Amino acid sequence: MLRFLTAGESHGPCLLAIIEGLPAGLPIDLDRINLELLRRQGGYGRSHRMKIEQDRVEILSGVINKITTGAPLAIRIENRDWVNWKDKWEQGLLEPLTVPRPGHADYAGMIKYRLNDARPILERASARETAVRVAVGAIAKQLLAQFDIMVGSYVCQIGTVVARIPLRPYPELWSEAEASEVRCPNPEDGERMKLAIDEARRKKDTLGGVFEVQAINVPVGLGSHVHWDRRLDARIAMAMMSIQAIKGIEIGPAFENAGLPGTQVHDDIFLDSKGGVTRFTNRAGGIEGGMSNGNPIVVRAAMKPIATTGTPHQSVDVVNGRAATPVYQRSDICAVPAASVIGEAMLAWVLADALLEKLGGDSLEEMKR
Numbered sequence: 001m002l003r004f005l006t007a008g009e010s011h012g013p014c015l016l017a018i019i020e021g022l023p024a025g026l027p028i029d030l031d032r033i034n035l036e037l038l039r040r041q042g043g044y045g046r047s048h049r050m051k052i053e054q055d056r057v058e059i060l061s062g063v064i065n066k067i068t069t070g071a072p073l074a075i076r077i078e079n080r081d082w083v084n085w086k087d088k089w090e091q092g093l094l095e096p097l098t099v100p101r102p103g104h105a106d107y108a109g110m111i112k113y114r115l116n117d118a119r120p121i122l123e124r125a126s127a128r129e130t131a132v133r134v135a136v137g138a139i140a141k142q143l144l145a146q147f148d149i150m151v152g153s154y155v156c157q158i159g160t161v162v163a164r165i166p167l168r169p170y171p172e173l174w175s176e177a178e179a180s181e182v183r184c185p186n187p188e189d190g191e192r193m194k195l196a197i198d199e200a201r202r203k204k205d206t207l208g209g210v211f212e213v214q215a216i217n218v219p220v221g222l223g224s225h226v227h228w229d230r231r232l233d234a235r236i237a238m239a240m241m242s243i244q245a246i247k248g249i250e251i252g253p254a255f256e257n258a259g260l261p262g263t264q265v266h267d268d269i270f271l272d273s274k275g276g277v278t279r280f281t282n283r284a285g286g287i288e289g290g291m292s293n294g295n296p297i298v299v300r301a302a303m304k305p306i307a308t309t310g311t312p313h314q315s316v317d318v319v320n321g322r323a324a325t326p327v328y329q330r331s332d333i334c335a336v337p338a339a340s341v342i343g344e345a346m347l348a349w350v351l352a353d354a355l356l357e358k359l360g361g362d363s364l365e366e367m368k369r
């Protein structure tokens with residue numbers, strides 16, 4: 001079983017993760033992990049914070065001579081913004097934030113943990129934590145790559161701009177998305193998305209959207225139909241929904257399928273010329289009965305608009321009980337492109353876990369055998 005834990009605050013010294021259960025003998029390419037971190041930091045519409053941070057991963061254990069040993073990996077990413085907080089933080093001089101910000105974890109967290117200050121809540125609820133998750137996902141991708149399984153993504157919608165996705169094999173769409181500042185494989189729609197972000201910024205507003213993550217070359221039979229928590233779609237849904245601000249997911253075009261008759265939805269099975277079977281459609285998004293069916297796995301996720309808007313929301317000061325507006329410092333206008341990279345990391349993690357479960361083995365060699 002693969003598992004990982006993360007720790008760290010958004011403006012604290014660093015983010016940490018411990019990854020347990022990786023097979024021994026897996027070559028780890030640090031540059032490729034750092035490339036994923038760079039991809040997550042990109043994207044049109046992000047705040048000044050992304051100019052401060054330059055995420056690089058350090059591996060502190062579990063890897064010797066660039067190869068996993070089978071022991072837990074401890075990994076670390078520095079928060080460069082820490083120097084701007086360190087003195088006040090260490091001397092206990094940070095002003096309490098007594099007005100919870102709507103759309104954030106602040107209100108529920110303050111009640112739950114009996115705090116008159118939202119800071120301890122926002123520090124951990126922040127999506128800054130996804131930096132280290134992307135590093136974890138990058139390691140999962142390196143395990144999957146040993147079995148030719150690849151994961152990629154693109155952005156399908158920002159605000160009301162819905163991209164027309166060209167009909168091309170996924171790897172081509174991924175490289176076209178990579179060349180776009182909003183990770184949209186359709187350049188014309190990508191420009192419209194950027195204009196929508198500019199307009200939101202001008203109006204002191206924010207945007208959400210939809211991204212799609214896909215995995216190709218996934219063997220048949222990851223996950224299982226036999227028990228609720230072994231179903232691959234359930235595991236993917238949980239991983240995707242764990243990303244901050246993700247509020248909906250679908251496997252394949254699930255919400256469109258819901259309105260169609262069964263004859264137009266289910267992917268018929270045909271004999272191919274080599275005596276095997278093939279399918280010409282993938283409306284199931286690569287999963288039937290909680291198991292991968294050999295088709296690409298296709299997951300869409302809906303991200304709500306960024307909660308902190310330049311136009312103030314109404315709230316209440318929990319200390320004096322008066323109506324108030326929360327403190328505004330800075331905020332992303334749109335983070336859907338970054339979220340799509342985080343979605344890749346989470347899908348890669350779930351698939352690596354399911355693959356290891358299916359193949360077994362303590363070393364890469366055993367897994368391959």
Ligand SMILES: Cc1cc2nc3c(=O)[nH]c(=O)nc-3n(C[C@H](O)[C@H](O)[C@H](O)COP(=O)(O)O)c2cc1C
Binds near residue numbers: 103105332338
């Ligand atoms: C990559 C990324 C960047 C984000 N940046 C911001 C931001 O700058 N400002 C903000 O208010 N919310 C931002 N969010 C969303 C909040 O973290 C999230 O809405 C909040 O923690 C509440 O969690 P929930 O939306 O899952 O309920 C970001 C989310 C992601 C995935």
Ligand SMILES: C=C(O[C@@H]1CC(C(=O)O)=C[C@@H](OP(=O)(O)O)[C@H]1O)C(=O)O
Binds near residue numbers: 047125127131244332
């Ligand atoms: C730091 C990152 O994203 C942050 C996520 C975030 C939030 O509330 O989730 C708020 C912003 O941070 P700050 O509170 O410092 O302005 C974003 O910049 C990152 O993605 O690395």
